[in-house]
Amino acid sequence: SKTAKLNACKVQRVMLCVSSLLLLKGDRMWHFAVSVFLVELYGNSLLLTAVYGLVVAGSVLLLGAIIGDWVDKNSRLKVAQTSLVVQNTSVILCGVILMIIFLFKTQLLTLYHGWVLTVCYILVITIANIANLASTATAITIQRDWIVVVAGEDRSKLADMNATIRRIDQLTNILAPMAVGQIMTFGSPMIGCGFISGWNLMSMCVEYMLLWKVYQKTPTLALKSAKVEESELKQLNVKKESDMKPSEGVQLIVEKDVSGFEPQQEKEIGCAARIAEPFITFRDGWVAYYNQPVFLAGMGLAFLYMTVLGFDCITTGYAYTQGLSGSVLSLLMGASAVTGIMGTVAFTWLRRKCGLIRTGLISGVAQFACLILCAVSVFMPGSPMDLTVSPFADISARLFESEPLPTIASPEDKPEMIFATGMPNLLNGSTTPANSDPEMSPEPVPLISVSLLFAGVIAARVGLWSFDLTVTQLLQENVVESERGIINGVQNSMNYLLDLLHFIMVILAPNPEAFGLLVLISVSFVAMGHIMYFRFAQKTLGKQLFLCCTPDPKEVADSSPPGNTSTV
Numbered sequence: 001s002k003t004a005k006l007n008a009c010k011v012q013r014v015m016l017c018v019s020s021l022l023l024l025k026g027d028r029m030w031h032f033a034v035s036v037f038l039v040e041l042y043g044n045s046l047l048l049t050a051v052y053g054l055v056v057a058g059s060v061l062l063l064g065a066i067i068g069d070w071v072d073k074n075s076r077l078k079v080a081q082t083s084l085v086v087q088n089t090s091v092i093l094c095g096v097i098l099m100i101i102f103l104f105k106t107q108l109l110t111l112y113h114g115w116v117l118t119v120c121y122i123l124v125i126t127i128a129n130i131a132n133l134a135s136t137a138t139a140i141t142i143q144r145d146w147i148v149v150v151a152g153e154d155r156s157k158l159a160d161m162n163a164t165i166r167r168i169d170q171l172t173n174i175l176a177p178m179a180v181g182q183i184m185t186f187g188s189p190m191i192g193c194g195f196i197s198g199w200n201l202m203s204m205c206v207e208y209m210l211l212w213k214v215y216q217k218t219p220t221l222a223l224k225s226a227k228v229e230e231s232e233l234k235q236l237n238v239k240k241e242s243d244m245k246p247s248e249g250v251q252l253i254v255e256k257d258v259s260g261f262e263p264q265q266e267k268e269i270g271c272a273a274r275i276a277e278p279f280i281t282f283r284d285g286w287v288a289y290y291n292q293p294v295f296l297a298g299m300g301l302a303f304l305y306m307t308v309l310g311f312d313c314i315t316t317g318y319a320y321t322q323g324l325s326g327s328v329l330s331l332l333m334g335a336s337a338v339t340g341i342m343g344t345v346a347f348t349w350l351r352r353k354c355g356l357i358r359t360g361l362i363s364g365v366a367q368f369a370c371l372i373l374c375a376v377s378v379f380m381p382g383s384p385m386d387l388t389v390s391p392f393a394d395i396s397a398r399l400f401e402s403e404p405l406p407t408i409a410s411p412e413d414k415p416e417m418i419f420a421t422g423m424p425n426l427l428n429g430s431t432t433p434a435n436s437d438p439e440m441s442p443e444p445v446p447l448i449s450v451s452l453l454f455a456g457v458i459a460a461r462v463g464l465w466s467f468d469l470t471v472t473q474l475l476q477e478n479v480v481e482s483e484r485g486i487i488n489g490v491q492n493s494m495n496y497l498l499d500l501l502h503f504i505m506v507i508l509a510p511n512p513e514a515f516g517l518l519v520l521i522s523v524s525f526v527a528m529g530h531i532m533y534f535r536f537a538q539k540t541l542g543k544q545l546f547l548c549c550t551p552d553p554k555e556v557a558d559s560s561p562p563g564n565t566s567t568v
Contacts, residue, residue, distance in 0.1 A: 012150050012217050013161060019210040020142065021168050022203040023084075027135055028176035029196055030091050033184070034128055037098050040189050041105070041121065052125050053503075056132050060496045065285025066278055067137050068489020072482055076141060076149075076224050077215050081208065083137035088204035090131035095197030097124055102190040136492055142211075144488045148476045149220050158476065159351050162469050163344040170340045170465075174333065224481065281486075288483055289490040294474045296536035297360070301471040302494035303529030304464065306502045307522035308515070309374055309457050311336055314506050321512045322382065322450040336458050343465030350466065356477075357537050360470035364530035367463030368523075373456030375523045378516035382446030385516030453519070471533075498525075 038048035071079050101108065101120050108117040143165060151158035184192040215221050289295065308314050311333050319329055343363075350359040378385050479487045502522075509518060 012214050013157075013164075015210045015214050016142070016147060016150060016161070017164055017168065019207045019214070020165050021172070022207050023138065023142070024169050024172045025176050026088070026091070026196075026200050026203050028172045029180045029199065030128075030131070032177040033180050033192055033196055034094070036184065037189055037193065038124070041098075041101060048121060048125070052128065055125055055129050057496045057500045059129050059133055060136055061493045061500070062282070063133060064136070064489040064491075064493030064496070065282050065289075065486055066489070067133060068140060068484075068486035068492075069281045069285060071137060071141050071145070071485030071489070076146065076221050077212075079137065079141045080146070080211050080215075083134045083141065084204060084207055084211070087131050087134035087138055088200040090127050090134060091200045092197045094124055094127045094131065095193040095200075097127070098193045099190050099197075102188075102193070136489075140485055140488045140492070144472075144476060145481075145484050146214070146221065148484075150214065150218055152220075155356075155473075155477065156352070159348055159356075159469075159473060162473055162476075163348050166344045166465060166469060167341050170337050170344075174337045285486045285490045289487055289494075292479060292487060293540075294471075294478045294536065296532045296539075297471050297474050298491050298494065300364075300529040300531075300533035300536070301468060302491070302498050303525050303532065304467075305495050305498040306505075306525040308502060308506065308518045309371060309460070309522050309526075311457070314503075315457070318512060318515050319450060319454070321384070323447070324450065332454055332458065336461050339458050339461040340465045343462040344469065346462055347466040347469045351470075356470060356473060357540055360467055360474070360533055361537055363463045363466035363470060364533055365463070367460045367467060368527060368530055370456050370460035370463065371523050371526055373452050373459070374519050377449045377452035377456065378519050380449040380452055382449035383516055384512045386513040467530075467533075 034052065035049045038052060041048065074082075097120060101117070101124075105117070108114075108120065111117075143162075147161045147165070148158060151161055180192055180196065183195050289298070292298070308318075316329060319332075324332075347359060347363070350362055354362065377383060475488060475491065476484075505518060505521065
């Protein structure tokens with residue numbers, strides 16, 4: 001009956017959301033804890049953390065298309081199970097290695113002049129990077145493919161599921177670090193490693209079971225494997241037929257004359273093809289991404305990553321220089337999570353009223369309007385911006401100054417910065433600028449500028465997350481099923497590329513006097529991203545762009561070129 005089918009669909013969605021909750025919570029806990037662990041291990045230095053961040057960003061940038069292609073070429077259940085097991089096993093293995101290092105660090109330092117400990121550091125970063133790549137594959141297959149199939153042809157259900165998973169993501173982004181932080185504060189880093197390892201072992205079993213149940217209850221999830229096998233068989237048959245087309249007489253002569261040479265030549269060609277295959281996949285992935293009808297929308301989303309206007313280590317460090325305490329920052333982060341959840345609610349409401357594409361336009365305008373407050377804050381009282389100070393002066397001195405590193409009193413005094421001078425000395429919990437004299441009481445900094453900055457950042461989260469969900473669903477609806485993995489892999493690579501560029505921008509201009517310039521550059525990149533999306537919307541809707549009438553449910557599919565429509 002219809003009631004039974006509806007109940008079955010609800011059960012599937014609930015199981016998928018619970019699986020995502022466990023997956024995201026473990027992922028957030030690990031990403032938060034690994035940076036603290038690496039700082040603790042390397043003598044309170046940020047070197048290992050910076051190396052880890054660079055390796056993670058570079059790996060996803062280079063391997064995003066290849067991971068996505070692997071997702072496309074294998075059955076859904078195999079991809080989900082393999083990536084889930086590899087991710088959780090890697091985190092567990094990392095946790096065990098870190099516990100061994102914390103227990104026997106003194107002994108490891110004396111073995112082979114510390115080279116054994118260096119090998120352990122390399123192992124931790126390598127395995128943690130593998131866990132992140134597996135997490136990328138899991139996110140692509142579950143959040144970009146499985147939920148599309150589970151939702152079926154009902155795009156409203158798809159929008160609701162996307163919004164629900166994003167709300168879960170927002171909540172775990174706050175709650176997971178809090179849980180790990182409390183355990184490490186009242187326990188020790190070693191206890192934190194054991195807790196994360198145990199959590200991942202437990203959640204892996206539960207997630208594995210839930211995904212298997214969803215796969216069993218959704219027969220359409222199994223259709224992809226049949227298509228993949230059929231396409232592979234067709235390709236093999238075509239190759240065999242093409243190999244038989246040359247004249248058989250010539251082929252016999254070659255086999256008689258150079259009987260020992262031909263197999264070796266074929267082997268060499270096969271090895272060369274295997275070596276070149278990842279590079280061909282990388283090229284084909286980026287070309288396919290460029291040819292997508294939603295290319296400009298995806299590029300618009302990627303450009304939003306080129307910003308310092310978020311609650312990352314950079315903005316947190318700047319807030320410390322302006323006199324904000326850690327407790328105030330934690331409240332601001334909580335407020336940003338609330339506005340992010342409001343953005344997911346606004347997305348579902350706007351989509352029903354105005355349509356998916358117009359929702360992206362409205363969300364972009366709302367985000368940019370809020371970020372104007374950030375641009376205005378640069379010129380308000382209390383802003384340290386000074387254009388007479390060159391942001392690029394003495395870069396080498398800033399990056400390579402040799403000052404003794406202070407000690408960390410507790411895990412909660414962890415560093416939040418990856419760049420050097422001009423920012424607060426967070427390693428010992430100080431909230432005064434690094435170049436200030438502690439014996440002199442500095443004049444209080446006016447809070448007008450920093451208040452406007454964070455008001456704009458927090459308010460802009462509503463438009464940001466609504467826009468993010470819009471582009472996510474556009475990719476889900478308009479990318480053919482056989483290319484979902486590789487296209488979303490390239491999208492992740494683009495996001496990491498722009499995120500990496502924003503860190504490079506901060507490294508080149510790390511002083512607080514230049515932060516205002518970084519804010520203006522960030523607002524400019526956000527504007528460029530939304531201009532790209534506006535161009536996409538203009539090409540898609542044409543003259544109906546500004547007609548906020550009842551949306552046509554096929555407004556996207558009908559405007560897509562032949563062969564690029566959704567197969568859901």
